[in-house]
Amino acid sequence: MKRVRHKYTIRCRCLGSILCFIVGCSILIIKFNWYDTQRSICLPKNPDDEIIDRQDEWQYQNSITGQWYNWRTAYKRQNNQTEWPVNWLNAAPKSHLGVIVYLATLGDIKSLQTSLTQLSRMLSNNPRPVVIFHEDDLSNSEIHQSLAQILGNSTPLAFEHIKFSNSSIQPGRLHRRWSSKYFHMCRFFTLMLPNHPLLTLFSYYWRLDTHSYIFGGQPIEDPFEIMQKRKIQYAFVMANRDNEAYTLGLWSFFHQFLKEHCLVPSRNFRKTQPGWIDSYSTAIFFTNLAIANVSLFRDHPLIRAWLHKADRNGGIYRYRWGDAPLHTLILTQLIPRNQILRLRYFGYMHRNEYVCARGIKDDLCKAQIKTVFPDPNLIFYNHPDGCNPSFGNPLCHYYPEITL
Ligand SMILES: *[C@@H]1O[C@H](CO)[C@@H](O)[C@H](O)[C@H]1NC(C)=O
Ligand SMILES: *[C@@H]1O[C@H](CO)[C@@H](O)[C@H](O)[C@H]1NC(C)=O
Ligand SMILES: *[C@@H]1O[C@H](CO)[C@@H](O)[C@H](O)[C@H]1NC(C)=O
Numbered sequence: 001m002k003r004v005r006h007k008y009t010i011r012c013r014c015l016g017s018i019l020c021f022i023v024g025c026s027i028l029i030i031k032f033n034w035y036d037t038q039r040s041i042c043l044p045k046n047p048d049d050e051i052i053d054r055q056d057e058w059q060y061q062n063s064i065t066g067q068w069y070n071w072r073t074a075y076k077r078q079n080n081q082t083e084w085p086v087n088w089l090n091a092a093p094k095s096h097l098g099v100i101v102y103l104a105t106l107g108d109i110k111s112l113q114t115s116l117t118q119l120s121r122m123l124s125n126n127p128r129p130v131v132i133f134h135e136d137d138l139s140n141s142e143i144h145q146s147l148a149q150i151l152g153n154s155t156p157l158a159f160e161h162i163k164f165s166n167s168s169i170q171p172g173r174l175h176r177r178w179s180s181k182y183f184h185m186c187r188f189f190t191l192m193l194p195n196h197p198l199l200t201l202f203s204y205y206w207r208l209d210t211h212s213y214i215f216g217g218q219p220i221e222d223p224f225e226i227m228q229k230r231k232i233q234y235a236f237v238m239a240n241r242d243n244e245a246y247t248l249g250l251w252s253f254f255h256q257f258l259k260e261h262c263l264v265p266s267r268n269f270r271k272t273q274p275g276w277i278d279s280y281s282t283a284i285f286f287t288n289l290a291i292a293n294v295s296l297f298r299d300h301p302l303i304r305a306w307l308h309k310a311d312r313n314g315g316i317y318r319y320r321w322g323d324a325p326l327h328t329l330i331l332t333q334l335i336p337r338n339q340i341l342r343l344r345y346f347g348y349m350h351r352n353e354y355v356c357a358r359g360i361k362d363d364l365c366k367a368q369i370k371t372v373f374p375d376p377n378l379i380f381y382n383h384p385d386g387c388n389p390s391f392g393n394p395l396c397h398y399y400p401e402i403t404l
Pocket of ligand 2: 164166180228
């Protein structure tokens with residue numbers, strides 16, 4: 001009797017285990033299939049659905065005809081389109097490979113003069129056209145002539161008159177300390193500039209701030225040619241971190257965008273954008289000096305979709321989302337690692353923070369800065385490897401670098 005019951009229990013346990021195994025397997029199979037179906041039923045949104053080709057309230061004026069146009073945020077080249085006429089001072093561009101662009105106001109004129117002086121020194125072997133976008137206050141022809149003189153006879157210079165509109169400035173603004181101009185600037189560099197008709201004349205644009213100064217011992221190799229030779233889409237010099245107060249909601253908003261387009265975070269994104277436990281590191285390209293393929297922010301379907309979505313969200317005005325995080329998130333997600341380049345072969349200063357060309361001795365670099373800013377009372381901050389913070393900025397050495 002005892003023996004029989006024992007046998008019976010063993011058989012029971014055996015059956016139980018087999019049953020468990022079968023149930024477990026089924027659950028796993030169902031789960032994996034479910035994930036698969038989930039993946040296969042993810043229907044990506046059409047990127048072009050993000051784009052509403054409306055006439056924006058912002059305007060630009062042609063420098064020759066004087067005609068004003070409403071800004072188009074979805075640029076489409078038409079076959080019958082005539083080229084955008086430009087009133088070039090000094091000389092007409094010999095090459096249309098690249099253009100250097102500023103957004104300036106009269107209040108910045110002193111630093112703009114220094115910035116242009118440095119351009120004329122450092123690019124004297126290969127002068128590139130310079131275009132200064134402005135609202136009203138740089139329309140004076142004496143100012144035009146004096147800035148043209150700084151650049152010298154062989155550097156083409158043009159002024160593009162634009163008009164921002166205040167209607168996107170809503171009462172919900174979080175950071176009231178900043179003037180409305182600052183928010184317009186963020187929107188200008190995020191979305192509007194690449195859709196200005198002047199840029200259709202060129203292959204690359206190089207953005208500088210009025211407080212951006214390149215420096216070094218002698219004229220540098222032309223960055224546009226380097227980029228063309230290496231098939232680079234985007235180049236930068238310094239990496240930074242944004243203030244968390246200016247990226248509110250941006251991390252989840254970007255992930256929502258990825259989900260809508262059935263994208264998972266790319267390897268380059270995962271290596272450079274998350275911080276601790278999948279939070280946002282806020283690591284950014286310091287976009288006050290950046291060179292981009294003109295087509296990148298204008299024609300790439302997903303990049304364009306992202307910029308339009310961000311623009312419609314209103315976060316630029318509500319939270320002060322800058323062009324730096326908006327561009328960095330999407331570039332790290334979509335652009336291959338070998339198509340982004342860090343330029344370390346010349347010195348660069350933004351306001352009072354600087355980085356020397358890589359490989360140059362410290363005192364030589366300081367002597368170069370003295371030639372730009374002779375005043376001994378000015379204080380400058382050196383970022384030895386061009387990154388802030390120096391340790392723990394995941395963007396710092398991720399992309400290929402070009403050095404002296
Ligand atoms: C070019 O063609 C489009 C569409 O056919 C038309 O609407 C536009 O007026 C034309 N532009 C010029 C400058 O002829
Ligand atoms: C926008 O607002 C600023 C400051 O409030 C003002 O100076 C400017 O004239 C306004 N611009 C337009 C186009 O209304
Ligand atoms: C810029 O990007 C476009 C689109 O990807 C590409 O066709 C073009 O060749 C690029 N321009 C340069 C100068 O590499």
